[in-house]
Amino acid sequence: MTSSLKHTAQSVIRAQSFGLAMVLVILAGVLTAVSGSHIDPMTGASVNNFLNAHTLLQMATDTSTIAIMAVGATLMIISGGIDLSVGAIYAISGVGMAMVLRGIGPMGPVTTVLVALLTCLAISFLCGLANGIMTIGLGVHAFIITLGTMWIFRGLAFVSSRAESILVPTPLTAVTKASLGLGATLSPVPLLAMLAVTGVGAVFLTRTVMGRHVLAVGGNAEASRYAGLRVDRIRLGVFLWSGITAGIAAFLSAGYYGSATSSDGTGYELYVIASAVVGGASLQGGKGSAISSTLGALLIVLIRQAIRTLHLDQNYEWIIIGTAMIAAVVLDQGGTRLLARRMAGEASASSSRTK
Amino acid sequence: MSPAISSSGMNHAISFRGITRRYPGITALDDVTFDIAAGSCHAICGENGAGKSTLGKILAGNEQPDSGTILLDGQPVAFKSPREALAAGVAIVHQELAFCEHLSVAENLCLGRLPTRSGFIDRHQLATQAAALLATVGATMDPARPLGTLSIAEQQLVQIAAAVGCGARVVIFDEPTSSLSEGEAKRLYDLVRQLTASGVAVIYVSHRMPEIFLLSDAVTVLRDGRHVATTPTSALDEAALVQQMIGRTLEHYFPAHVGAAPGDELLRVEYLSSRGRFEDVSFSLHAGEVLGLAGLTGAGRSEVARAIFGLDPDATGSIFVRGAAVQIGSPRSAMDHGIGLVPEDRKRQGLVLSMLARENTTLTVLESLSRLTFVRRDRERALALGHFERLKVRTGLLESPTTALSGGNQQKLVLAKWLAARSSILILDEPTRGVDVGAKAELHAWIDKLASQGTAILLISSELPELLSLSTRVQVLRAGRVAGELPREQADQDSVLRLMAGIA
Numbered sequence: 001m002t003s004s005l006k007h008t009a010q011s012v013i014r015a016q017s018f019g020l021a022m023v024l025v026i027l028a029g030v031l032t033a034v035s036g037s038h039i040d041p042m043t044g045a046s047v048n049n050f051l052n053a054h055t056l057l058q059m060a061t062d063t064s065t066i067a068i069m070a071v072g073a074t075l076m077i078i079s080g081g082i083d084l085s086v087g088a089i090y091a092i093s094g095v096g097m098a099m100v101l102r103g104i105g106p107m108g109p110v111t112t113v114l115v116a117l118l119t120c121l122a123i124s125f126l127c128g129l130a131n132g133i134m135t136i137g138l139g140v141h142a143f144i145i146t147l148g149t150m151w152i153f154r155g156l157a158f159v160s161s162r163a164e165s166i167l168v169p170t171p172l173t174a175v176t177k178a179s180l181g182l183g184a185t186l187s188p189v190p191l192l193a194m195l196a197v198t199g200v201g202a203v204f205l206t207r208t209v210m211g212r213h214v215l216a217v218g219g220n221a222e223a224s225r226y227a228g229l230r231v232d233r234i235r236l237g238v239f240l241w242s243g244i245t246a247g248i249a250a251f252l253s254a255g256y257y258g259s260a261t262s263s264d265g266t267g268y269e270l271y272v273i274a275s276a277v278v279g280g281a282s283l284q285g286g287k288g289s290a291i292s293s294t295l296g297a298l299l300i301v302l303i304r305q306a307i308r309t310l311h312l313d314q315n316y317e318w319i320i321i322g323t324a325m326i327a328a329v330v331l332d333q334g335g336t337r338l339l340a341r342r343m344a345g346e347a348s349a350s351s352s353r354t355k
Numbered sequence: 356m357s358p359a360i361s362s363s364g365m366n367h368a369i370s371f372r373g374i375t376r377r378y379p380g381i382t383a384l385d386d387v388t389f390d391i392a393a394g395s396c397h398a399i400c401g402e403n404g405a406g407k408s409t410l411g412k413i414l415a416g417n418e419q420p421d422s423g424t425i426l427l428d429g430q431p432v433a434f435k436s437p438r439e440a441l442a443a444g445v446a447i448v449h450q451e452l453a454f455c456e457h458l459s460v461a462e463n464l465c466l467g468r469l470p471t472r473s474g475f476i477d478r479h480q481l482a483t484q485a486a487a488l489l490a491t492v493g494a495t496m497d498p499a500r501p502l503g504t505l506s507i508a509e510q511q512l513v514q515i516a517a518a519v520g521c522g523a524r525v526v527i528f529d530e531p532t533s534s535l536s537e538g539e540a541k542r543l544y545d546l547v548r549q550l551t552a553s554g555v556a557v558i559y560v561s562h563r564m565p566e567i568f569l570l571s572d573a574v575t576v577l578r579d580g581r582h583v584a585t586t587p588t589s590a591l592d593e594a595a596l597v598q599q600m601i602g603r604t605l606e607h608y609f610p611a612h613v614g615a616a617p618g619d620e621l622l623r624v625e626y627l628s629s630r631g632r633f634e635d636v637s638f639s640l641h642a643g644e645v646l647g648l649a650g651l652t653g654a655g656r657s658e659v660a661r662a663i664f665g666l667d668p669d670a671t672g673s674i675f676v677r678g679a680a681v682q683i684g685s686p687r688s689a690m691d692h693g694i695g696l697v698p699e700d701r702k703r704q705g706l707v708l709s710m711l712a713r714e715n716t717t718l719t720v721l722e723s724l725s726r727l728t729f730v731r732r733d734r735e736r737a738l739a740l741g742h743f744e745r746l747k748v749r750t751g752l753l754e755s756p757t758t759a760l761s762g763g764n765q766q767k768l769v770l771a772k773w774l775a776a777r778s779s780i781l782i783l784d785e786p787t788r789g790v791d792v793g794a795k796a797e798l799h800a801w802i803d804k805l806a807s808q809g810t811a812i813l814l815i816s817s818e819l820p821e822l823l824s825l826s827t828r829v830q831v832l833r834a835g836r837v838a839g840e841l842p843r844e845q846a847d848q849d850s851v852l853r854l855m856a857g858i859a
Binding site: 212213220222223227230285287 | 664666685686687689690696698703704705706707708709710714718719721722725728729730732772776
């Protein structure tokens with residue numbers, strides 16, 4: 001009984017996301033303690049400047065765009081590839097959707113939302129397909145192909161929209177800003193979407209055949225081929241997922257903010273990759289977790305929030321984020337090495353006992 | 356007996372005194388004490404995990420002992436790094452060759468002490484130095500070639516040249532022939548003799564019995580990190596050495612499948628060719644048969660295996676499975692025809708090292724263990740567990756990282772993968788390379804058992820004794836062509852070697 005309890009505790013501690021979650025909890029605790037409080041003018045109650053529903057949901061909304069794309073990026077990085085074009089896919093999906101809706105004209109609210117979602121998904125799917133076909137078909141590294149398509153997709157968005165900011169119909173905003181009974185100023189939809197995508201990503205990676213195949217191909221593509229896996233097909237699937245998560249994020253953001261322009265999401269690809277890497281994904285492939293990547297995105301947003309809450313000079317934001325990212329990865333690698341050594345020690349100890 | 360041994364106590368190049376090295380959870384070396392004579396070849400044997408490699412690493416400065424001392428020519432030394440060891444004249448030739456593949460042979464040889472003139476690399480001087488170093492080991496390759504284009508044997512020569520060039524008085528060879536063909540190994544043996552004759556002490560870590568008896572003056576056996584015995588080689592025979600290594604006697608047996616009549620033809624290959632690799636290879640393989648494929652490195656054995664397994668897009672010719680002509684364009688389609696391949700390079704081709712042992716075992720059959728793409732974990736676990744038990748891998752290792760397993764257990768995983776896929780035609784390419792004696796005997800028993808149960812096996816091995824004892828027939832390839840085929844009764848070391856080398 002106690003030993004199984006101990007075993008469970010051990011596996012929780014060993015879980016990839018545990019350390020990161022602890023860092024987030026501690027950081028949030030510190031922020032709550034030092035941020036002070038103010039008096040709500042409506043109710044007269046004292047409200048913590050950090051720990052209140054409004055700030056937390058705003059942070060979740062800020063995180064959701066990056067985190068949803070980071071789940072796609074995690075699959076991509078695990079498979080041994082990289083996708084630099086997700087920020088551009090995000091922009092072209094949002095702009096494309098807004099233009100299609102503007103072209104069709106007014107429709108019923110449900111139809112509008114469905115058409116918008118399908119357009120976003122279709123555009124992002126095609127972008128992912130283009131990336132995948134070029135990378136695999138031409139045998140050029142994903143870094144180079146997606147660096148090229150990063151400019152191509154954004155350029156297409158720029159040219160087709162003439163760099164205008166295009167408004168999206170109100171039903172979209174109604175859906176993405178729905179309060180779901182929490183009170184008029186609170187909108188949990190981006191948070192729920194983030195949790196859903198992360199959950200699907202986590203289940204995909206840990207429970208499905210396809211997810212295991214992605215881990216295998218990223219760990220050793222040659223051995224995977226020797227084991228009869230269809231390596232090209234698996235890698236193409238990863239490109240599609242990477243594109244589609246950008247499409248989902250674009251749908252949510254365009255609705256939430258009410259418009260889309262071709263400069264949306266500039267530089268997001270780097271935040272997205274940073275989130276996955278902070279979450280322990282290895283750029284060599286074969287290792288990573290959807291939940292950890294979302295926590296990684298949350299860490300980046302939390303650091304930005306901390307700078308605001310603590311009234312630090314915002315000019316230092318990038319320096320702090322850069323430092324935190326490197327520190328997180330170094331700490332994670334150190335921990336992984338330690339764990340690997342211990343497990344290797346246990347394994348060889350137990351195998352030598354059999355002799 | 357060599358003179359160095361008889362004058363024991365006088366001429367010790369190296370003395371280990373109470374060397375102990377602990378890792379978390381395991382003692383890799385436990386109070387190991389013995390001496391190595393100057394100018395002798397001293398073999399170190401033991402099963403995987405016995406501590407041989409750790410001992411080599413400590414001597415070469417890659418690791419430090421927790422306690423104990425090493426005496427070099429009677430003087431205590433404690434190397435903090437390979438660089439210090441090298442400066443004192445101790446060099447190691449590794450199992451895994453550590454080189455910069457994109458740099459030239461010359462640059463690799465002189466890396467760390469590149470000759471310069473006014474801050475720039477002196478190319479002329481570099482080429483001269485490299486050529487001189489290569490000449491000392493009788494290597495003839497062009498020093499300007501990128502190292503990555505060399506064969507493993509040639510790369511090893513470069514490594515030895517680098518060691519000798521540093522004026523090494525002690526050279527450690529860690530499994531040097533595990534990736535070499537018979538001919539290449541012979542050249543290495545000559546080199547070892549040349550080194551010992553010039554007064555260098557050679558420490559030779561190996562699994563291979565024949566070469567231990569061929570080369571060494573004395574043998575030290577380690578078991579579970581402890582020193583078992585140091586014996587002059589002349590006072591040992593193979594059985595006694597194996598007994599020292601595994602602590603029990605190993606039974607010799609006659610493979611059971613040999614007595615049985617072969618079953619239906621499962622695989623037939625006709626005029627299989629691939630430009631620049633092999634030409635007009637034909638054979639047939641029946642259920643219950645082990646067809647041995649012999650040949651020197653470069654004769655095209657692995658290339659034939661790859662072609663049958665759908666990994667050679669240039670291959671032409673016909674392949675028949677159970678009498679029907681088939682097109683095999685990928686490993687997937689080979690699998691669909693019941694063909695499995697245990698590849699020669701277990702770490703690169705056989706296993707995904709970043710995954711768990713269980714996950715590697717079920718990789719070939721994961722789809723059949725799933726419902727609506729969700730892996731059924733209970734079924735996956737049960738399947739992997741069953742194979743671990745059958746192959747005598749400790750079931751506690753099921754959820755271990757694959758890298759934590761010994762070479763023998765890793766090789767069993769690769770085999771388990773194809774047992775799980777229920778392959779009726781198995782191609783085994785060097786199935787016991789880098790595997791300790793105990794695991795090797797178990798793998799041999801499995802090959803025999805599978806054949807007895809009706810699996811058709813194509814066995815590729817550079818170890819002739821293994822090939823000859825297991826095969827029903829032996830086909831010999833030479834320079835990509837079939838040089839001949841011998842039935843078991845006529846296939847002896849001499850006749851096969853003659854076919855391999857092309858001596859009538």
